[in-house]
Amino acid sequence: MHRVSFRWNPKNRYSIAALRAVLDFGLVRQPVDGIMLYSFASPQARQVYAEVDAANTDTIFIAGGPHPSGCPEEALEHFDYVVVGEGEETLPELVAAISEGRDVSSVKGIAFKERGKVVFTGRRDEADLDRYPPFKPPLYGPIEITRGCPWGCAYCQTPGLFGRHMRHRSVEAICKYDKYYEDKRFVSPNAFAYGSNGITPNYEAVEKLLRSLSGNVYFGTFPSEVRPEFVTARMLELVNAYCANKELHLGGQSGSDRMLRAIHRGHSAADIVIAVERARDAGLTPVVDFIFGLPGEREEDQRLTLELISSIVKEGGKVRAHRFMPLPGTELANARPEPLSPEVDKLLGKLALEKKLTGSWSGRQ
Template identity: 50%
Template sequence: MKVYWRQISQASNSFAALAAACEVHGYDIETADGPRSDVTLYSLNSINERLYRDEIAGADCVTIVGGPHASACYQEVAGYADYVVVGEGEYTLPALLAAIEEGRAPPPGVATAAGYTPARHTVLLDGYPPFSRVKGFVEITRGCPFSCGYCQTPRLFGRCMRHRSIDEIVRYASRFRDIRFVTPNAFAYGSDGVHLRLDKVERLLRRLDGRVYFGTFPGEVRPECVSQQSVELVLETCANTRLHFGAQSGSDRVLRHLRRGHTVEDVVRAIDLCRENGLVPVVDFILGLPFESDDDQRATLDLVKMVTREGKAHIHYLMPLPGTPLQNARPRPLLPETEKVLGKLALGGRITGSWMDHEIRFFRRTPHL
């Protein structure tokens, strides 16, 4: 049975991980620029899903769809795809391929038009390689203990953090000259995500051989985790001159609504620590939140201006994602003064992202899926 992966640039890291998992079970996945027989795999998010829906529905082959959109909207996607892998795919996808090949019913964790039975497993990261012949970023941690209203991560991977062992990370990182990681919070490595274990972070960083980029995309950190100790670890062991973290809002009231788990003071402290130690802060913000007042939006704009005096800001306009508490929210329009200031900062090269068009923002930056 031939198995193909539909090439979608925003899902390249998913391809690396799932191709490696399938290889463990004897399935060699090739890439294709369209549906191919016998089986074609797709990984979709909520922006690009509409681009591939008709292609999948009309494909003259078996179609398997996964990814964040498919996991959150599996009933919808099962209406035009043969099979939908819900959540983590390392165990479920090879099991599904074996079931198709042997003419058996799909395993738990797979939805079809006939129904869905949830998976009865959790993937242990050391059980599967992060990549094989197709190189990708090394995923060091999966899951997040926080429940931010806009984020799909804890809904896809759970709220219990799971870590790849240092030996396995070092083994795969050795294949890169420049080493970057996938993680929801780099400084939370080895911990439960709330009570940090910087001793384990240090142990990992001191084992790596190469130019290490830690606390930068695609493995940012949280602002309350930025301390003198964590900053010094980066300065002593890593090559990056930037530290990337999410503020999301300049209003404590909004942060509480979002269940972010940190305050504006935490963000300001993280910015100051970066500047005092010679690191450039790169800070994410979300505008257009439905419970954001004019004053809340102005407070966020003030924080953006503070960041951009010596750092960079990455601006997002809220996109309600399926499966999250804000999935049915209506984004709030931006104030004219907000648009004016953001436009000026963008022309000066102080901010990136898009606060008007989701697709511009998404396709300029490739997230891990």
């Protein structure tokens, strides 16, 4: 049997906690002999590749996570196998096949090289969240309540990783992990879409979940967020009735309707304004994400976004602004970021110095 180890990195601790529930492995901070597992996103890729290439060990390297799933051909220049998409079923099967010396080609959801050519064994069916714990003590993470997203935003890896069909962990399954936390936090592409198709809110499902939980419930805050059009009076009533959070994290992305259409967001700039006003009126501080440098973005689009940001912070809201990064497996994977206009760059810097804005907004970062 091969020794199985996972490369520890605090940035992927949620994935490690979830996979520890389906596979036994040790945690290490450098490559060791045996089977080495890595899960990483695009900002980590270069460092991970360098580490694997420099390893002087007798090791079989397996990669998974957002970046390898989006570009398995690239990852296979450094790794022996790539788990494409969800790993709860695929990874234990692959590790068992390797350890037992069996043919890995029967394992669905992996990519590998055979005689110099990349082989993909086909996509595995979507995982039933109720079958797999969100974590296994002593490793903990937020409770993942939903996977998948129907919107297909051009910059986002979620539909490629998890599909466009929303799947939800049942209230009963979620409550099994209620006891581990006094403060409850959740992972979801849109927390307010719990129990729904991702297009229309399901208030009954959200209320059933919230009223079933004990302790301090934080819903619609990091590490999750919500879509603007889901911020309705009824949803905010539920948050105020059952939750402890005083902030609400929104995905806005742009103040330009032209850009929102271009990236397939499915909402308008006016929807962002309305959501911010509703959150504020309900006593919640809106925290809104924006992306600068989207492909095709013009100076006018940047000004519109900056005007919306200024109005949000003027009224007491908070903003997280990010520089566009092309991610593999997305529609914009091969696109280049547009430069920030000097005026926008200067004003964003001023807001950051005033601590009214956070995030990786600067083109120099």
